[in-house]
Amino acid sequence: MLQFDRSSETLPIMTDDEYAKFCAFFYRQTGIEYHDNKKYYVERRIVDRIAKTNSESFRDYFTMIRFQASGVEMQALVNLMTVNETYFFREDYQFDALVTGILPALVKGKRRGDPIRIWSIPCSSGEEPYSIAINILERWEQADSWDIEIHASDIDSRILAEARAGRFSARSVGRVSSALLSKYFTRKIADEYQICDALRGSIDFSLVNVIDPVQTRPFRNFDIIFCRNLLIYFDDVARRETVEMFYDCLAPAGYICLGHSESMSRMSSIFRPRKFKDVVVYQKPGPGEPLP
Amino acid sequence: MGLVKGPPPAAEAVPLAARDIDALLIDLVAPDSGVRRHAARDLGAHPDAAMALCDRLQAETSSSVRAVLLTSLIRRQSPAVAARLTTFLRSDDTPLRNAAIEALQEMPDAVAPYLQALLVDPDSDIRIFAVNIVATLRHRRAPEWLTVVIRSDAHVNVCAAAVDGLSEVGGPDALADLHALRHRFADNDFMEFAIDTAIRRIGQD
Amino acid sequence: MSRVEPFARNPNDGSKRVLVVDDGTTMRLFYRSVLEAAGFVVEEAANGVEGYEKALAQPFDLMIIDINMPKMDGYSMLRAIRADAAVRATPAVTISTEAGDKDVIKAFEAGANFYMVKPVATRELTEIACLITGARPQ
Numbered sequence: 310m311l312q313f314d315r316s317s318e319t320l321p322i323m324t325d326d327e328y329a330k331f332c333a334f335f336y337r338q339t340g341i342e343y344h345d346n347k348k349y350y351v352e353r354r355i356v357d358r359i360a361k362t363n364s365e366s367f368r369d370y371f372t373m374i375r376f377q378a379s380g381v382e383m384q385a386l387v388n389l390m391t392v393n394e395t396y397f398f399r400e401d402y403q404f405d406a407l408v409t410g411i412l413p414a415l416v417k418g419k420r421r422g423d424p425i426r427i428w429s430i431p432c433s434s435g436e437e438p439y440s441i442a443i444n445i446l447e448r449w450e451q452a453d454s455w456d457i458e459i460h461a462s463d464i465d466s467r468i469l470a471e472a473r474a475g476r477f478s479a480r481s482v483g484r485v486s487s488a489l490l491s492k493y494f495t496r497k498i499a500d501e502y503q504i505c506d507a508l509r510g511s512i513d514f515s516l517v518n519v520i521d522p523v524q525t526r527p528f529r530n531f532d533i534i535f536c537r538n539l540l541i542y543f544d545d546v547a548r549r550e551t552v553e554m555f556y557d558c559l560a561p562a563g564y565i566c567l568g569h570s571e572s573m574s575r576m577s578s579i580f581r582p583r584k585f586k587d588v589v590v591y592q593k594p595g596p597g598e599p600l601p
Numbered sequence: 602m603g604l605v606k607g608p609p610p611a612a613e614a615v616p617l618a619a620r621d622i623d624a625l626l627i628d629l630v631a632p633d634s635g636v637r638r639h640a641a642r643d644l645g646a647h648p649d650a651a652m653a654l655c656d657r658l659q660a661e662t663s664s665s666v667r668a669v670l671l672t673s674l675i676r677r678q679s680p681a682v683a684a685r686l687t688t689f690l691r692s693d694d695t696p697l698r699n700a701a702i703e704a705l706q707e708m709p710d711a712v713a714p715y716l717q718a719l720l721v722d723p724d725s726d727i728r729i730f731a732v733n734i735v736a737t738l739r740h741r742r743a744p745e746w747l748t749v750v751i752r753s754d755a756h757v758n759v760c761a762a763a764v765d766g767l768s769e770v771g772g773p774d775a776l777a778d779l780h781a782l783r784h785r786f787a788d789n790d791f792m793e794f795a796i797d798t799a800i801r802r803i804g805q806d
Numbered sequence: 807m808s809r810v811e812p813f814a815r816n817p818n819d820g821s822k823r824v825l826v827v828d829d830g831t832t833m834r835l836f837y838r839s840v841l842e843a844a845g846f847v848v849e850e851a852a853n854g855v856e857g858y859e860k861a862l863a864q865p866f867d868l869m870i871i872d873i874n875m876p877k878m879d880g881y882s883m884l885r886a887i888r889a890d891a892a893v894r895a896t897p898a899v900t901i902s903t904e905a906g907d908k909d910v911i912k913a914f915e916a917g918a919n920f921y922m923v924k925p926v927a928t929r930e931l932t933e934i935a936c937l938i939t940g941a942r943p944q
């Protein structure tokens with residue numbers, strides 16, 4: 310169970326109707342869907358924000374997040390509501406496929422001098438884009454022959470600040486070998502590993518809400534998109550919209566890698582499944598290629 | 602070479618979302634599939650564009666555009682949209698027909714008013730589709746409608762679909778009709794299997 | 807399930823793998839029970855995209871594909887497979903409720919090796935699966 314300092318005596322602060330209205334609003338803004346069984350989770354966080362903002366009631370607070378021009382409070386609430394769980398080398402069979410299959414196949418269609426562009430969305434506290442970088446540098450023998458850009462985005466501004474700072478706990482780096490730890494990290498205090506400046510400086514971090522077309526529109530011509538462990542929080546329509554949006558973010562013949570519990574077959578048929586070793590990823594059709 | 606920090610992606614001139622419905626409707630029939638895709642997505646925000654999206658769906662040949670049209674129609678679902686989509690069920694164009702099925706399955710409330718008529722359609726494939734929708738409806742009377750089908754429909758595949766539906770939503774009320782159905786389609790392996798499965802599932806609840 | 811039993815002692819050694827692709831739950835269960843009783847190993851997929859994905863992930867000796875399915879219909883799935891060098895050669899049977907000449911022609915043009923009309927009988931299904939995969943029928 311969740312542990313909170315406040316007692317639950319202050320609950321409920323919202324009626325079932327208000328909860329439904331709030332969920333509909335939050336869903337429209339973020340794509341994230343909460344069922345009835347999440348009422349406690351949601352309410353605890355709203356109580357926290359009501360106290361911090363000195364709001365009178367749930368209704369007051371709800372008005373504020375809907376109409377505040379700066380959007381500051383909505384961002385604060387989003388930061389509190391998201392699940393940021395992540396760690397280095399998570400689902401690393403996909404990074405295997407990246408360096409042994411996807412990148413070699415990708416560069417066959419590229420000219421020298423073309424950049425390779427990778428987008429990690431959502432990146433949470435940065436473990437995913439840094440893992441991509443380390444895997445490429447360590448394990449792809451052609452890494453030095455290409456310009457590789459890694460862009461990383463998340464809806465949560467607080468977690469992005471952590472990603473930029475690049476300080477990680479022992480738990481987060483638990484799957485990183487000691488050789489790689491000493492090569493790419495410095496140990497500050499007992500439970501803090503600082504990623505090296507070279508890596509920190511090579512990744513472009515940005516605040517992006519994946520379901521907002523205005524925010525995603527600048528993201529074009531990517532060769533590979535990692536979208537892992539986000540769509541599980543979305544409902545069916547938001548999932549469809551998201552992967553269809555990725556279609557326009559990808560260069561022809563570009564690839565999408567989803568998390569292991571996120572099956573493209575339940576969302577869309579516009580990508581072609583491609584197998585690299587034991588990993589299935591999805592590819593946008595190349596120029597002049599018919600769709601599946 | 603190696604890792605380089607790319608410039609942050611920057612927005613191009615005018616965000617396309619700002620365009621009005623008339624400009625989008627022109628884009629919806631543009632020769633370039635990327636332009637059509639954008640128009641189809643942005644028109645999902647305009648309630649008045651639903652019928653234009655249906656028109657486009659009927660003519661569209663690019664599957665990536667068709668996918669976006671479906672998503673926008675699911676967002677804009679209404680009985681009028683559902684009524685139009687049901688006419689595509691009769692199409693010879695297999696992808697269009699299945700696109701309509703896919704979208705309609707996502708809008709059970711919008712299609713509900715037409716189900717009674719579809720359930721007695723002369724075309725057995727339309728009846729199969731209607732039965733599949735009824736089975737996914739969270740409607741109090743869904744089990745009753747499915748029971749009427751297995752009591753009266755003469756077509757084996759329609760009844761088989763209804764039995765499949767009853768195995769999901771049926772209750773003890775359906776058992777007598779399920780047993781009776783055995784005699785109507787004796788010697789049919791699949792029907793026998795489907796009836797056994799449904800009876801077993803209902804018994805487990 | 808008396809009808810399935812005669813095949814339970816089939817000498818088929820369980821090395822032949824069949825992928826069944828159909829959006830109907832009971833339908834997939836039926837294929838599974840008939841084919842497993844005949845000694846096949848069975849995998850299921852609920853639409854054409856999932857079917858294509860599974861066909862890529864592991865080799866199969868036969869695919870049984872329904873035509874009308876959401877997300878990707880049977881013809882589209884079959885055409886995609888026939889165009890993909892990694893899985894192109896897997897034999898396929900399409901199954902549909904439509905029995906017109908047009909439908910049969912469409913199935914063969916998409917790359918089907920055989921065509922069946924619903925409802926499918928147990929014996930017919932087992933015989934065709936054995937014939938196409940070279941498994942020994944009883």
Ligand SMILES: C[S@@+](CC[C@H](N)C(=O)[O-])C[C@H]1O[C@@H](n2cnc3c(N)ncnc32)[C@H](O)[C@@H]1O
Binds near residue numbers: 391434517520539568
């Ligand atoms: C569980 S983490 C996944 C991190 C990483 N991809 C991984 O697999 O380890 C989910 C992240 O999705 C972010 N997120 C949730 N909704 C989002 C949205 N609409 N747009 C962008 N990011 C979102 C959350 O802030 C959170 O950091």
